[in-house]
Amino acid sequence: MLRYEMICVGAGPAGLAAAIEAAKNGVQVVVFDENDRPGGQLFKQIHKFFGSREHRAKERGFNIGQAFLDQARETGVEVTLNAVVLGIYENGAMNVMIGDQVKQVRAQKIVVATGAAENMVPFPGWTLPGVIGAGAAQTMANIHGIRPGNKILMVGSGNVGIIVGYQMLQAGSRVAAIIDAAPKIGGYAVHAAKVARAGVPFLMSHTIKQAHGKECVTGATVIQVDSSWQPVAGTEKEFEVDTICIAVGLNPTTQLLGMAGCKMTHVPTLGGRIPVHDLDQETTVKGIYVAGDVSGIEEASTAIIEGRIAGLAIAHRLGYMDDGTFRKEREKQSQSMKGLRSGSHGERRAKAKEYLNAIMPAAI
Amino acid sequence: MTPDSSLTGFLTEEELKEGPGIPSAARRGKGPVAVIECLEDIPCNPCESSCKAGAIVVGEDITQLPHLDGDKCIACNTCVHNCPGQAIFMVDESLPGGRATVMMPYEYRPLPAEGDGVIALDRAGQVLGDATVIKIRQTRRMDRTATITIEVPKKWSMRARAIRLKT
Numbered sequence: 001m002l003r004y005e006m007i008c009v010g011a012g013p014a015g016l017a018a019a020i021e022a023a024k025n026g027v028q029v030v031v032f033d034e035n036d037r038p039g040g041q042l043f044k045q046i047h048k049f050f051g052s053r054e055h056r057a058k059e060r061g062f063n064i065g066q067a068f069l070d071q072a073r074e075t076g077v078e079v080t081l082n083a084v085v086l087g088i089y090e091n092g093a094m095n096v097m098i099g100d101q102v103k104q105v106r107a108q109k110i111v112v113a114t115g116a117a118e119n120m121v122p123f124p125g126w127t128l129p130g131v132i133g134a135g136a137a138q139t140m141a142n143i144h145g146i147r148p149g150n151k152i153l154m155v156g157s158g159n160v161g162i163i164v165g166y167q168m169l170q171a172g173s174r175v176a177a178i179i180d181a182a183p184k185i186g187g188y189a190v191h192a193a194k195v196a197r198a199g200v201p202f203l204m205s206h207t208i209k210q211a212h213g214k215e216c217v218t219g220a221t222v223i224q225v226d227s228s229w230q231p232v233a234g235t236e237k238e239f240e241v242d243t244i245c246i247a248v249g250l251n252p253t254t255q256l257l258g259m260a261g262c263k264m265t266h267v268p269t270l271g272g273r274i275p276v277h278d279l280d281q282e283t284t285v286k287g288i289y290v291a292g293d294v295s296g297i298e299e300a301s302t303a304i305i306e307g308r309i310a311g312l313a314i315a316h317r318l319g320y321m322d323d324g325t326f327r328k329e330r331e332k333q334s335q336s337m338k339g340l341r342s343g344s345h346g347e348r349r350a351k352a353k354e355y356l357n358a359i360m361p362a363a364i
Numbered sequence: 365m366t367p368d369s370s371l372t373g374f375l376t377e378e379e380l381k382e383g384p385g386i387p388s389a390a391r392r393g394k395g396p397v398a399v400i401e402c403l404e405d406i407p408c409n410p411c412e413s414s415c416k417a418g419a420i421v422v423g424e425d426i427t428q429l430p431h432l433d434g435d436k437c438i439a440c441n442t443c444v445h446n447c448p449g450q451a452i453f454m455v456d457e458s459l460p461g462g463r464a465t466v467m468m469p470y471e472y473r474p475l476p477a478e479g480d481g482v483i484a485l486d487r488a489g490q491v492l493g494d495a496t497v498i499k500i501r502q503t504r505r506m507d508r509t510a511t512i513t514i515e516v517p518k519k520w521s522m523r524a525r526a527i528r529l530k531t
Contacts, residue, residue: 047448048448048507048509049448050406050407050408050448050449051407051408051409051426052407052408052409052410052413052426053410053413057408057409057410057448058410058414058446058447058448058507059507060507060508063507162373169472170471170472170473178373183371184370184371185369185370185371185373188404188406188449189369189370189373189375189403189404189406190401190402190404190406190447190448190449190450190451191449192369192373192374193369193373193374193375193401193449193451193487194449194450195373196372196373196374196487196488196489197374197485197486197487197488197489197525197526198485198489198526199485199488199489199490199528200373200489201372202371202372202373204371339407339425339426339427340407341407342405342407342425342426342427343404343405343406343407343427344404344405345405345406346406346407346427
């Protein structure tokens with residue numbers, strides 16, 4: 001059995017940040033990721049990030065991703081790709097499938113930074129080729145340089161829907177409309193303004209009724225919903241589109257945590273069932289930490305800070321950092337986080353996280 | 365009543381009027397000045413940190429709206445390409461003959477060429493009419509956000525916020 005001081009599951013922004021922070025302080029770290037490229041969603045993020053300088057604002061996601069990979073190399077973080085963690089068992093034992101081999105590994109501390117999966121919305125025709133997740137559209141356009149469709153209907157007006165809508169325009173697609181069953185646009189106003197001035201209409205209180213087509217999508221019917229989310233007959237609108245992009249939220253990928261026995265709680269603001277965790281990002285199972293979307297859907301910038309906090313806590317717990325330094329460093333990260341979890345969009349997330357932290361003592 | 369931006373995505377002139385980032389008409393008439401169309405309390409301050417003249421203030425709490433001191437703005441254009449939300453424009457209403465220029469961030473390709481005729485669009489993407497590209501800037505520092513300056517009739521200076529290329 002291979003033994004490590006720390007194993008990180010997921011090489012996205014949260015996992016890499018945790019690994020780098022711990023390794024910088026002397027912890028021996030390996031990161032497993034099931035993909036053949038590290039970076040998680042960062043390399044799809046071609047837009048400039050918000051925040052302030054300490055959050056690397058105005059830098060594009062893929063550049064931040066590249067910087068992370070460089071830093072991981074410099075700090076001696078071992079990143080193993082095509083490595084699927086199959087399960088987390090007692091005392092930090094783990095099965096990981098690397099290529100076609102299953103290996104048993106063990107770590108003193110584990111960070112689960114598995115991110116999230118896209119929600120889907122079922123409707124007649126939703127299995128037709130041409131109905132895709134916004135994440136898929138982003139992968140095709142921004143990683144592989146392939147335009148997913150020529151005329152797109154975007155379902156969902158959160159930041160993902162609007163940003164991907166904008167990126168589809170950049171890829172040369174037309175965006176017929178961005179629709180959302182919610183009564184108001186969910187994403188940041190400046191993102192919405194960017195696509196609006198390109199002529200993309202927003203249809204609020206509208207949901208998709210049906211996708212048309214035999215072999216693939218040739219159109220869509222959308223319909224207005226009333227204040228109790230019920231379709232209003234006679235309000236149907238037809239769109240001639242070849243692609244329907246679904247951006248209706250994300251759901252934390254918590255299966256490994258559930259298996260390990262971490263207590264979960266339902267927090268709608270953070271995307272569903274979330275592992276209860278404390279201010280150090282540690283779950284109810286000692287030694288298992290969480291960071292990033294798996295611990296509540298937020299953003300890359302907040303995921304990075306959570307990762308750093310987990311990495312610092314682990315370095316401290318393993319004896320690589322004294323109490324004073326740890327408290328100072330963690331405070332610095334908390335302050336930086338406070339900035340990102342403020343304002344009308346961030347405050348709700350801050351409250352939800354406070355709730356998660358507050359119920360921790362009772363959950364252990 | 366015009367629906368507000370939470371339904372349509374674009375800010376109305378009504379919403380913008382009281383914005384702390386909008387320079388006065390008097391200031392706009394004196395020469396190029398930043399117009400900051402950012403009215404939401406999101407945590408973000410690259411405009412402030414990129415303003416060497418100290419004309420943009422967000423403050424310690426980075427969810428505060430950017431406040432512009434038009435008299436301090438030296439129209440260096442840095443904020444226009446640094447704003448991650450592409451919410452800052454540079455407007456000059458000092459041109460003779462009832463003309464004005466509007467500089468906007470632009471991340472579509474291909475870029476038009478200087479001298480090209482383009483179609484000016486308003487915040488809703490509606491056609492205002494013909495405009496001429498008078499300047500294009502794209503440097504390494506701008507990290508792929510080009511800026512395009514168009515010349516338009518002065519009455520469009522606070523309305524023209526996008527372009528469509530003529531194909």
